[in-house]
Amino acid sequence: MILDLHNHSVASDDARAKVENYCQWISRRQLPLDGFVLSEHRQYDAVSDYRELEDRFGLLILKASEVETEYGHVLVFGVNDELQAAFDFSNVNLPLATVLRESERCGAIAVPCHPGRPRVGMSAHFETRGPVEGVTIIETLNGGSRGRENQIAIELAEQRGYNAIGGSDAHIVSHIGRCATRFGREIGSIEDLVVALKAGDCEAVSFQQ
Secondary structure, three states: OEEEEEEOOOOOOOOOOOHHHHHHHHHHHOOOOOEEEEEEEOOOOOOOOOHHHHHHHOOEEEEEEEEEEOOEEEEEEOOOHHHHHHOOOOOOOEOHHHHHHHHHHOOOEEEEOOOOOOOOOOHHHHHHHOOOOOOOEEEEEEOOOOOOHHHHHHHHHHHHOOEEEEEOOEOOHHHOOOEEEEEOOOOOOHHHHHHHHHHOOEEEEEOOO
16 A cells, blocks of 8 residues: 655645645546645644545545654654644644654654755754654655755665655645555554554655656
8 A cells, every 4th residue: 555644735834735636636647646644734634524535536635744843844643632732733843852752652653754854854963963762763755855865864764773654745736646655554544554654564665757
């Protein structure tokens, strides 16, 4: 099963894509995706219901969040009420250790994204801050990365034994499906996704030409 784990809709302040348009693009282009995750910036959208779109397009649509820490940006999968009460998702300088610890405590998982990117990637802060305990998985393939950013992330995962995911980091419709994550099991819910990520039953894949 292949899911694109990192995308933004118009709910994010810097994105222009509507969720229905993502679905239409995937269908029209016959992209090899079974679904995708919406990881809105500095928030968790607990309100939107995409079941009608899921049924119409035969896609799984899950929701996550992208938060900002002193080590860079982090995807959080499995957000629930308890986790939303644990820290302020809108805070742009969250302690990564707190995000990792509280996500684990609340049954979620935190995944540093585009770690090879300057300033907003985890690797850039290792030299001054040192590594952080509790990271088990990172995004190694990001559809918006440039130059050697993805290669830096891949090397980081290899050096530290991190599991790896991929995501397009799409902010416009035509960017979805650039990178994704292949799972060795069926994923039908956010709970299934968290279990698979914690088990390391995942592989980052790229569909970029």
